Amino acid sequence: MNNRKVRVRFAPSPTGGLHLGGVRTVLFNYLFAKHHKGEFVLRIEDTDQTRYVPGAEEYINECLRWCGLEPDESPEKGGPYEPYRQSERKALYRQYAEQLVAAGHAYYAFDTPEELDAFREKYKSPENPSPQYDHRTRSKMRNSLNMTDAELKALLDAQTPHVIRIKMPENETLVFNDMIRGEVSFNTGLVDDKVLLKADGMPTYHLAVVVDDYLMKITHAFRGEEWLPSAPVHILLWKYLGWESEMPEWAHLPLILKPDGNGKLSKRDGDRLGFPVYAMNWKDPKTQELTKGFRELGFLPEAFINMLVMLGWNDGTEQEIFSMEELIEKFSMDRVHKSGAKFDFEKAKWFNHQYIHHKDNQSLATLLQPMLAEKDVHADLGFIATVAGLVKERLYVLSEFWDHSFFFFQRPSTHDTGAVAPKWNADKEKFFTTWLPKLDKLPKQPSAADLEASFKELATEMGIKVGELQLPFRIMLTGGKFGPPVFDIAATLGVTETQKRIAIGVDVYKKAVEAASQS
């Protein structure tokens, strides 16, 4: 549209945790900005004082940090267009609303909330369940369109609470271009006279976005599809305020939907279906209710981002795993889908699995150590890294680490003897008691291969099939039929610990066999 430097913004209202859709909106903004070597600004839209939730803004900052989607300008960072919090810009908006009134594009309305309720109640019908304040009804209401200058002046002088509403044209076709949807058109007569300035002097979203996008020189406005129906209001505002030549290009992003149909994905769906919807844990300061997040579940931010970007975008090839650098290079709005995508937690986990699998052991250990500490397990980073290397290929989320690795950090408290006890015999017992002292003759810190060679050598010597011995051995070490290759476990545990577990194990099997024969 023009060759201004690209500037985009993410403009959340601080009312709670950030959900998937919100993060994806950030992501697309961010990628677009970086792709075009532009700037990404975070603006806090806290114009509704009744919905303001303390801590929500900090949560958003933290969330963007975790995702690696940090803004170039924000309330926290500052920037050339400060302030970035709309509540702190309150004084700015009134003049623009007044300017619109003066030009005949807006008007004062004195209807109280009770009067509006009564109005809706009165005109409600099966054919029209939600009557609008629009060109058909505004003549019946208490507004400056229906009073003399003297009456208006009297009300204003008396400081009568009032709002300013846009006066939507009766019957104009408004056509605009959406970067994703192409040409979109509305009849202005079907859109209601939205409030621009509230009785408390705060702007509504409609006025605030337009004014701030103009003042902050935003070139591209991306937001969720739920804003599409109010786009005509915003576009008219750009025109009426005389800024049309600087109007940003629009793109309305497709929604992220519930996996089981019927609607936008919501916080409730996560609770219901058992997966997170928020990026990070969020605790409502009022109710203390905790909503779980992807971060705490054990998602890697890069996987979270990759999973999100594929919900509604692809580069046209078969590639599915992208680094942030690749995304910045390849992202383009015209490959964003028009239709909403149902969220699939299984696929989300698969992405995380891929990333965990390919992440280096040291980095994983750093992430895992605090999680172990919470279980009062304190191990050094090197050991955790070794274990991580052994089990990472079977982790879908980091929080599963313990279930796959506890036996590295503590002896199994129970043994799943059911699979082995029936086949346990004196020969097998003898094998293990014979092998036990042989372990001391091995090199100092035997490798898995050393252990395996020694194990097999003895088995062959004693004429027992190696396969018959491996499962009992595994269960001695881990307590069950799971875990990485046995000799890797033994090597990681070390000779001394391995010997102890064998000794315990032999005993356990003996008892299990006795118990079975008695009953």
Next chain:
RNA sequence: GCCGCGUUGGUCAAGGGGUUAAGACGCCUCCCUUUCACGGAGGAAUCACGGGUUCGAUUCCCGUACGUGGUACCA
């Protein structure tokens, strides 16, 4: 109700007037592995419906259905 937007396997999706309609997740079978996983090889499964336009429509147009969003002094 009205208005907007959408509709390729169960899900994410490529494609686009003539194709055996990619690929991924999930599911199933087999191989590897005497655990599980990873890896590998296969398999089942899709163009919402009805009219046009056309020699030919999954692809273009129009309807219908369905889905979804909006219809607040919330964003």
